[in-house]
Amino acid sequence: MKALIVYGSTTGNTETVADWIGDSLRSRGVEVTVADAAETDAEGMAEGYDAVLLGSSTWGDDEIELQDDFAELFDDLDKAGLQGKPVAVFGCGSTDYTFFCGAVDAIESRAEDLGAHIVGSSLKIDGDPEQDDVLAWTTEVAGFFQGAQ
Ligand SMILES: Cc1cc2nc3c(=O)[nH]c(=O)nc-3n(C[C@H](O)[C@H](O)[C@H](O)COP(=O)(O)O)c2cc1C
Known part of the structure; x- marks a missing residue:
């Protein structure tokens, strides 16, 4: 099975999470x-x-x-071919702000509107990412992906 991870990250946190997810999926043969x-x-x-x-x-x-x-990509997401695909959403944020991980909710909702199948509950990280939390989420999501095959 082939998976694409696309991330938008300014200070590197979401990039780190994307890399951890990638490593974890690869270790499962993806x-x-x-x-x-x-x-x-x-x-x-x-x-x-x-x-x-x-x-x-x-x-x-x-x-x-x-x-x-990611905002630029988001505008053109209707051209991405997400219809019918299993899609999982993740992102970093902070509960210090009014809309904690609002981008995650916005992406989830847009992907759903475009006919994607959102798998699992989206991963919202408060502050610095912890690898164990990311691995636990990836395990859950990988199960959904494999079930969808
Ligand atoms: C000016 C500013 C505005 C932010 N606004 C939000 C916000 O509205 N919601 C949220 O959850 N996090 C917010 N954050 C927190 C960032 O999303 C958080 O630092 C995140 O880890 C950055 O991830 P990145 O390094 O992948 O870009 C904000 C941070 C800054 C500095």
Whole structure:
């Protein structure tokens, strides 16, 4: 099975999480591509993948802002080919802000509207990411992906 992980990260936290998820899926025999949203074109992005994982940190304060690079991708997400695909969503944020991980909710809702099958409960990380939390989530999500095959 082939999985695509696309992340948007400004200070590196969501990038670290994306790499941990990638390593964990690879150790389960999944063929994984980890891509920075800054270098990813939404057009046909999901083609050839069995599962897609989307990650973004949240910015802004009184309103939800997706991480800059992911925001561009988000605008064109309708061209990504997510319909019918299992999709999992993750991101880093902080409960100090009004909309904790609002980007994760926004991506989940948009992917769902585009016909994706959201698997598991999205991963929302408060503060610095902990590898154990990420591994536990990845185990759950991998089970859904394998079940969907
Ligand atoms: C100016 C500013 C605004 C932020 N706004 C939010 C927010 O609205 N919601 C949230 O959950 N986190 C917010 N954060 C926290 C970041 O999302 C958090 O630091 C995250 O770990 C950054 O991840 P990244 O390194 O992958 O970009 C904000 C941080 C800053 C500095």
